[in-house]
Amino acid sequence: MPAHDVPTPSEPERRTPAPVPPGHFRLGRFLGVDVHVSRTWFLLAALIAVIMAPVVEEAEPGLGAWKYVAGLVIAVVYAFTILVHEAAHAVASRRYGYPVESITLHFLGGHTGVDGGPRSPGQELVMSIVGPLASLGVALVAWLLAQVLPDGLIGLVVDTLAWANLVIGIFNLLPGLPLDGGRVLKALVWGATRNEVRGTLVAGWAGRLVAVLTLFLPLAMDRWYDVPADVTSWAFAAILAAFIWTGATAAMQGARLRRTLPSLVARRLARRTLAVPADLPIAEAVRRAQEAEAGSIVTVDAEGRPVGIVNEAAVQATPEDRRPWVPSSAVARSLVPGMTLPVDIKGEELIRAITFLPAHEYLLVDPEGSIYGVLATADVDRAFRERHR
Template sequence: MPADDPTPSDSDARVRPPVPPGHYRIGRFLGVNVLITRSWFLLALLIAYVMAPVIEEVEPGLGGWKYVAGLVLAIVYAFTILVHEAAHAVASRRYGHPVENITLHFLGGHTSIDGGARSPMQEFVMSVVGPLASLAVSAVAWLVVELLPDGLTGLVIVTLAWANLVLGVFNLLPGLPLDGGRVLKALVWGVTRNEVRGTLVAGWAGRVLAVVSLFLPLLMHRLFDVVPDTSSYAFALVLAVFIWMGATAAMQGARLRRRLPSLVARRLARRTLAVPADLPVAEAVRRAQESEAGSIVTVDPDGRPVGIVHEAAVLAIPEDRRPWVPVSAVARSLVPGMTLPVDIKGEELIRAITFLPAHEYLLVEPDGSIYGVLATADVDQAFRERHR
């Protein structure tokens, strides 16, 4: 939709990730951290300024308090945005996707979800629940209005009813990055069985929406006789840029994911030589050259791998000292995350090497036997070649 403080324990750190720059944590909602950006404060001031004359008309004599009432309206509106985003969060967690946080900003809100939908149905449900929640809030607000007398409270409820109606309908428009774009992606994905194609179709639809957004003030003038002003055109431009950039980013990500399956660890592996950890560097290098191995792995007396020799560290040792330095001195100890299955590929491979950055990783067969070594440099080169 266009639309973190010190941690006393490890478990709390997992619940409360660091707050990104320009963001502020304001609490939790349905178990999810809620952040606001600096741009939200600009939105709140804008709402207070725009609504002040209307509030003055409904409740004359408020003076400066009309701006305070406008800020209260902005806060209540933010809560309804939170309901929209919380619907996304609940649906995502229902499908097993952890939710990092909900962020409120100038153009609405955003729910940060760890991982994407695994099926068209998941994508559809996770996307559509947000707009439906906004439409439900709008419907409830209209029912409440019927029970309230005219006045400031009635004005707030009517404004929220209209705002959430517009929010729900607007987000159902079929183009990324809007929720309706994700619904369109799910439909195309379901029909073609191709997630990337669904994203590209929804992305192009989003670009069309971005262009149409530029003409929104003129459209409002023709349909509702609302005379556009400078702020209307400025908002239309900001909205168009937001939609265009979001759609473009989604399309670029889809093209990237289309290339990722060709990154297979087995194909990129370097042939490796297993040597005792106390073997001199000179002898290890000689054996590796003799066997045409591109990497060296140190093993313990039982033959279990314990480290990967770092090529740059070997080259840094003068040749006259290599016979006296054990190969373990230039090997990085294998820690959890540095041993990967040889058949790992695509996004899973990228996530694995991103989770624990290293120069090399040990690749093992399903039975635990050593297959080879995967160098990060080889993955980067293969990715660049496939990205051209």
């Protein structure tokens, strides 16, 4: 990945498509961007099919088992609207000259991999708000169509589409990171104070508040819309709240690093890394890493391209008797765009990269693109503490 210089608008077309991470599938291209789907999306599709089956049966009686197929169709249509939301982010990012690596659909929605972060409050505002506005636009079009369509299966699909996009648009506008509305709040505070770090911290605290309130979403749905608060709704609320809290916390940590670590060089903090095939058993990968005195393990595909960073906590959580049979890819975090950084990145540029895509570890590559090592956020934090004792 280039060293985060602002690229020219034509650069995205010249870039080699990134390899598909393990656990993901390439669907094709949309508006010139690779579209990937995570395995977790299929779980969401199955969940939507089960939830919508009784509603489909009521709208179109007598379908039998086909009601589940109709539910899957609704899931696919919903996925396309998520794609529209993410494509809006991609178009805005390209408008400012930032290459877009891919769009990924997953259980909680989607993610647009952009190489580089906004360099002004205006860019931050536009790049973040276009996604929710696109969802609200789809909701409006679907609602208008629903007014002229007859009752039945097609009418149900369009009506569901309208409500789903209305919820997506409004929810994403909530003022807290990592939601789009949090980025809008960050942009506003950044513009008012001329301090990006302060904007991130304010939006991060707001994100934590949104996460706590999300835990009570089932109660609100039960009281105001007569939707029973069952185990599934509580579980989904907990997962969503954890996602928001983690994203907000990581963004705040990155902002603090940016404020306090202006002169750190990634090369000096890199952990020695061992590259292993993604299908190599965990036990053998750990043995080789210990033998090489490596502090991290990177999984590579058949062509030697890095695809993931093995998570130490996940390794420790895997029982020793299973490690000879579990592939390293099962305990590795996929390398999404933004997790690969040049080894000589430093100072403001390093902190900007960490802030833009919060993660526990990042892959460092040399100018030729070869693996140099792994940078852990914990090591960056430890270096700061040691410097300021």
